[in-house]
Amino acid sequence: MNKSAFCKGGPRVSALAAGCWRMHEWGRDLADRRNWIDACLDLGIDCFDHADIYGDMRCETLFGDVLRESTARRARMTLVSKCGIRLPGTTPDAAIPALDHKVYDTSPEHILRSVDRSLANLGTDHLDVLLLHRPDPLMDPDAVAEAFVRLHAQGKVLHFGLSNHSASTVDLLAQRLPMPLVTHQIELSAWQHAPLRDAVIDQCLALRMRPMAWSPLGSGRVNEPSPVRDALARVGAELGCSIETTAVAWLLRHPCRPIPIVGTGRPDRLRQLALAADLRLEAAQWFRIYEAGLPGGLP
Numbered sequence: 111m112n113k114s115a116f117c118k119g120g121p122r123v124s125a126l127a128a129g130c131w132r133m134h135e136w137g138r139d140l141a142d143r144r145n146w147i148d149a150c151l152d153l154g155i156d157c158f159d160h161a162d163i164y165g166d167m168r169c170e171t172l173f174g175d176v177l178r179e180s181t182a183r184r185a186r187m188t189l190v191s192k193c194g195i196r197l198p199g200t201t202p203d204a205a206i207p208a209l210d211h212k213v214y215d216t217s218p219e220h221i222l223r224s225v226d227r228s229l230a231n232l233g234t235d236h237l238d239v240l241l242l243h244r245p246d247p248l249m250d251p252d253a254v255a256e257a258f259v260r261l262h263a264q265g266k267v268l269h270f271g272l273s274n275h276s277a278s279t280v281d282l283l284a285q286r287l288p289m290p291l292v293t294h295q296i297e298l299s300a301w302q303h304a305p306l307r308d309a310v311i312d313q314c315l316a317l318r319m320r321p322m323a324w325s326p327l328g329s330g331r332v333n334e335p336s337p338v339r340d341a342l343a344r345v346g347a348e349l350g351c352s353i354e355t356t357a358v359a360w361l362l363r364h365p366c367r368p369i370p371i372v373g374t375g376r377p378d379r380l381r382q383l384a385l386a387a388d389l390r391l392e393a394a395q396w397f398r399i400y401e402a403g404l405p406g407g408l409p
């Protein structure tokens with residue numbers, strides 16, 4: 111699988127990324143988790159997406175158990191993680207009391223503590239990319255910039271980005287940071303393509319910053335009967351590939367060059383999805399799928 115940069119000067123990653131959000135649900139032992147990571151790497155999928163909170167803060171550790179076995183795997187991968195959400199009953203530091211309700215927290219104290227915990231859990235000395243997970247209405251952009259500069263100077267985080275933000279907030283932070291944002295991670299799929307119309311993708315194109323597309327199979331909606339599934343099946347039949355592969359190829363066809371983060375825990379399904387990297391939809395095929403996901407069709 112080809113590798114290319116998130117943006118000019120950004121890290122080079124595979125065309126697809128692997129999501130670790132569901133790793134705690136897979137109920138697998140260490141050998142199975144190692145096999146899943148190795149299946150990704152063998153397919154050329156070298157970018158792994160995490161967040162401090164995934165699996166009630168357990169997923170990074172489940173993944174890190176494999177990295178602690180050998181340093182060779184870490185050297186082959188790009189690790190992305192996120193911070194900025196605090197879940198009830200959890201804490202990034204035993205000295206900090208757990209909250210009884212969810213908050214978004216982009217204070218420097220929380221960002222720095224969260225990164226230290228992610229590094230310990232993942233068994234690595236640096237993150238390749240750190241993202242702010244969700245927009246925080248109390249965010250102070252200068253304070254975020256201060257935290258990012260410190261993490262970068264300490265060598266704990268090499269690059270930064272955002273997730274689920276508006277185009278205007280991306281602009282705001284980009285103005286305050288001394289380093290470029292390398293990606294914006296958003297929900298984008300054949301089922302959910304509002305960012306194509308709400309300025310977020312225009313901004314990615316303007317900045318030449320490739321988005322990461324979460325839930326590329328609609329978080330499993332791929333199996334539910336729908337006009338989108340019917341359109342994917344029709345185009346897939348023309349291309350000679352599965353509905354799921356077509357859904358990923360649909361994303362890859364966009365000129366913003368999104369990086370779909372696939373969430374399957376099954377190596378056989380990973381192999382199917384990786385085939386999308388070698389497909390190119392015709393514009394008419396792309397529009398058939400796009401229109402199927404537009405309430406009321408194309409204007």
Ligand SMILES: NC(=O)c1ccc[n+]([C@@H]2O[C@H](COP(=O)([O-])OP(=O)(O)OC[C@H]3O[C@@H](n4cnc5c(N)ncnc54)[C@H](OP(=O)(O)O)[C@@H]3O)[C@@H](O)[C@H]2O)c1
Pocket residue numbers: 128129130131132159160243273274295296323324325326327328329330331332333354371372373374375376379
């Ligand atoms: N930034 C954010 O706010 C945010 C939010 C959500 C997710 N994410 C990231 O995006 C990643 C992917 O999200 P997602 O898991 O919702 O992605 P997805 O690829 O759209 O959905 C994967 C789910 O679909 C199931 N599935 C059913 N049939 C499938 C098939 N034929 N092929 C592949 N999968 C099939 C998978 O089950 P099996 O495992 O049984 O195959 C899995 O439960 C997450 O791991 C996380 O890293 C980020």
